[in-house]
Amino acid sequence: MALTGVEIFKLLPKTNCKKCGFPTCLAFAMKLAQRQASLDACPDVSEEAKQKLSDASAPPVRPITFGAGDRAVKLGEETVLFRHDKRFVNPCAFALEVKDTLSEAEIQKKIEEVLNSEIDRVGQKLKIDAIALLNESNSAGTFDSAAKVIAATAPHIPVILCSADPQAVEAAVKSFADKKPIIYGVNTENAEVMTGIAKTYKATLGLKASASGGLDELCGLTEKVKALGVEDMVMDSGARKAKEILEHNTLIRRAAVKKNFKPLGYPVITFAQREDSLLEALIASVGVAKYSSIIVLSSIEKWKNLSLFTLRQNIYTDPQVPMQVEQKIYKIGDPNPESPLMITTNFSLTYFIVSGEIENSRVPGYLAVMDCEGLSVLTAWAAGKFTASKIAQFIKESGIESNIKHRELIIPGYVSILSGALEDKLEGWKITVGPREANGLPAFLKSKAA
């Protein structure tokens, strides 16, 4: 658990030397507690204090970098149980399972699917992050050949090598040396050999408890591997059913965050594969909402990816920073040059509700969405971001004048006060005050169109 400012203060030299840039050691300690300063700034702190402080300031879920280069994924670093408390830090990674029993052509096809999975959504590029190669054949040679196909075709994709056979792993991992792969399948029997391999090839270890052993066995495993000298780990409690996934993931996150219980302070890998793809999407959804850091899927149809990517984006959004949509003129329905033009701000919820109601009206129109740093209409107006001159400038620069024949702008009812000033700034334009709430839009637009 993080130390308080006073607890940190007790470990500092208490000389008030100001070398850290703060007036007193206490002030520095307070900043450290808020994670707004780094202990490196104190030149006189003792080694013992450093150790204590770095233990206490480490995030409760260990940060892991999975893969290397542009496609590397960060895992862990989580600090809370509920997204309304603080932003969930590192979005979970989705991995597609590839069985080594597949033909080379089939493996290539799977890799292509992963490479082509990228979708752009509200300005973010979302994709399937990784490949999980399964040693279904139980043969080291087959596993190695499949690994070579992946390494040759998609050298940048992070890979999870899933096998409990150290020979198979040692053969295959060479294809990904220095690319921070995950070696998954570490158990009580093979832990020593696997740890040795991980050290040699700088890999992260994926620990797997047996279904009956559960969290106790998992703790024993992480401590064993740590004692053997590897700290980059991800954990599988053996949970496969939705109920166990929820239970284990919750207890693991609580132990890490609330008790600072180090043996469970590692990212969780969840195997969500199911026969039925829709069911698999829902099991994966449980993992997205409830604390999985890697989710392994058996298929990645585009429709399924779109749902899962969007859910991950929603859950991992910063609750303190309003979601924003891009500033532009949005076409709703199939507007023509006579269609109405409305304006609102770029708070995503405002945009979703207003555009939804325009759609409901079935009156095609243009919706001008103005960048107000993600504030809603009234807040943006009060903050001076949604003013007559800024609106006028946006409308003129948007180029909408060449798309429409009329010169009428509908403004939200809450800012009716702007209409006079806007008519002054937007010469030749008529300003019409629309309804105060978006749910008044269908009736408003229909009566205008009639």
Added chain:
Amino acid sequence: MALALPKETYSGKVYSVTIGTGPGALTFGGENVLPFHTFEGSSPNSPVIAYEIQDVPPDDWPEEVKKPYKDVSHNPVSWAKFCQETLKAKAIALRLTGTHPDRENRSPEDAAKTVRDVISATDLPLIILGSNHTEKDASVLISAAEAAKDRNCIIGKAQEANYKTIAAAAMANNHKLIAMSELDINLSKQLNILISQMGFDKERIITDPMCSALGYGLEYTYSVMERIRLAALTQNDSTMQQPMLGDVGMYVWKVKETQAAESDVPQWGSLEERGIAWEATTAMALLMAGTELLIMRHPTAINAVEKVIGELT
């Protein structure tokens, strides 16, 4: 280091609510833990999914979700029977869409007749919803509540602007009530207080903190629900212990992900499966946040979500 399982016990508990009468009656809510956390407390009832039908043909529904009902949806009675007999629905949500002034503008008397017809055709628990026009709903739901007197239905939605009439109608006719506010935990609490101050039993209220579709504000609904549930459990706040409703279908089946043809957005994949997944994923997320009652549209989505509910309990 030995692991002491960090289990939580809470002082509060969600009210359990029973709807319907006779053998088909259903109970939801009643848990004293976060959703599906049966490893640390009791969660005696599973969440319930109601199939949404409406009083007028679903012209406003997108093609993919109209399809499963194409032979029955011309009439709410055949639609309700189809849900009960063929789809094995456990509950039905009848939305009186046709009463909206911008739609067919049907009268409260028309609405009452529809309710009577549906009730005589099915013995499933019924949720009766207005058209979300606050003024019209007040008069429509009075007639609808009377028409369903003593059938122990859920009537909704009561909002700040019309809760008095609708709550009075629900109370007079022995129904449960949906209290809806707009994505704000304090507004939700306040509406529950106002309604219970009228003498309406707070254990007969279902809270609707307003739904949103996946990708369209879902994170707001998700967090408001999580916060309401935490307040209910950790603070034992009796104005927040009502079961929660996720009115999923209506919000999901109007976003473009459930309507855009694959030819227009090839990177989004098959429209049919995309729409179903969009509805099922939205529902799944809200279940994780704490909803006990869902209103949904597509039978395939409902089946999949019910399977996972089974796996979670």
